[in-house]
Amino acid sequence: MFKKILFATSGSPASDDAARVAFDLAGRYGAALELLHVTGVPTRAYSQVVKDVRTGEEVSVDENYLSCIGDELKSYYEKQLAACAAPCTVSIVTGYPHREILRQARGTGADLIIMGASTKGEEGKFYRRGMAGSTLQRVAKAARCPVLSVHRPHASYWGGIGSIVFATDFSKPAESAFAFASKVARELDAELHLFHTLDIEKGGMGRDMDQDEIEGRLIEARKRMYATYGARMPEGFKKWQVEVWEGTPYVEIVKFARERLADLIVLAHHASDPDLEAARIGSTMEQVILRANCPVVSVNHPDKI
Known part of the structure; x- marks a missing residue:
């Protein structure tokens, strides 16, 4: 690996x-x-x-x-x-x-x-x-x-990688992060958790979404996760699952990783900036790094995936 x-x-x-x-x-x-x-x-x-x-x-x-x-x-x-x-x-x-x-x-x-x-x-x-x-x-x-x-001195990494959380926003940079996460999971025979957060603050375009709309968007996001990443999963690899929650992205990622006893969190370095050389580390990535209780991997370039 x-x-x-x-x-x-x-x-x-x-x-x-x-x-x-x-x-x-x-x-x-x-x-x-x-x-x-x-x-x-x-x-x-x-x-x-x-x-x-x-x-x-x-x-x-x-x-x-x-x-x-x-x-x-x-x-x-x-x-x-x-x-x-x-x-x-x-x-x-x-x-x-x-x-x-x-x-x-x-x-x-x-x-x-x-x-x-x-x-x-x-x-x-x-x-x-x-x-x-x-x-x-x-x-x-x-x-x-x-x-x-x-970052955190009480990071819960005690040796080996058995559980990986890949958090995605469906951005182009996230494709490289998925390639890395799926490759590591396959080669180390680790569980891979594909995770997306429905950002309810941004998703409503400045208005509050009712619960029915939130539930509908969660279903759509889950379908998109299977369609986007399921077909690209390494051949023969079965130890993966999809989960979609609503909330503030970095908060939900940290909570989800803790619940799944993650040994590693993988995210794209940034979400929207098309210039890889100029893009500043994204705010979600930054907050996850500072708050996660396990190591966090930032993936920016696809070169060494």
């Missing part, structure tokens, strides 16, 4: 939950795992002085500094590296985090990027702001492969 996984880490407790998922996936499914740490941002063009992303201090970059950072990272993940059955490497680079993550993913041919929703380790802060970290935003927008994020 996964052959090369890139785990972007700050080497701090803020990345611990993403690390748990990264090491488990690599070891469980035999994928090569690369731990990538971006030490800091150059203070000026062609300068060897960078601002350390962890301390905020300006430091001079040389081989000794990079070697020390590498040793620190290996020491921090010593137990995980020793226990992981898959091949693991550690890379230390300097630059803007999102650029270096994308550069490394392209260079190594990674088919999955794993990272935390933020590097600050302040979950409450991001709930108040209602947004994911800027590095995740930029990586998810431009990555050619799916991006898996883990």
Whole structure:
């Protein structure tokens, strides 16, 4: 399933939950795992002085500094590296985090990027702001492969992928997300739950829908789900089902995933913007990342599906 996984880490407790998922996936499914740490941002063009992303201090970059950072990272993940059955490497680079993550993913041919929703380790802060970290935003927008994020420290991923929720709004980008979700479900023999939320606030075009209209639209949406995705299900794969609820999309997705004991939620990176390179991560995706109690995969490009 996964052959090369890139785990972007700050080497701090803020990345611990993403690390748990990264090491488990690599070891469980035999994928090569690369731990990538971006030490800091150059203070000026062609300068060897960078601002350390962890301390905020300006430091001079040389081989000794990079070697020390590498040793620190290996020491921090010593137990995980020793226990992981898959091949693991550690890379230390300097630059803007999102650029270096994308550069490394392209260079190594990674088919999955794993990272935390933020590097600050302040979950409450991001709930108040209602947004994911800027590095995740930029990586998810431009990555050619799916991006898996883990935000909540009590994420219920305890190893392996046995239940997957694919949430769709029937948009064009959702087709790539479905291709990824169905492929993972088939190859890992996991249950696949196809889920759609009837947005009752937008669906009524500014007016309140009565219950009969809501019920009618739910039936129509369920038929559309079978027609859109049923025929495209991998051959011989039977472990899938369709569900349609009404409400606020991100709230219902999180509730549904919790009810189905999901190990993974898969969504399209955005819904409406036709420009893949410019599209900002959608508000539903963002809120699901911040609130879900399991890892969330953002799919933007179909390249590595």
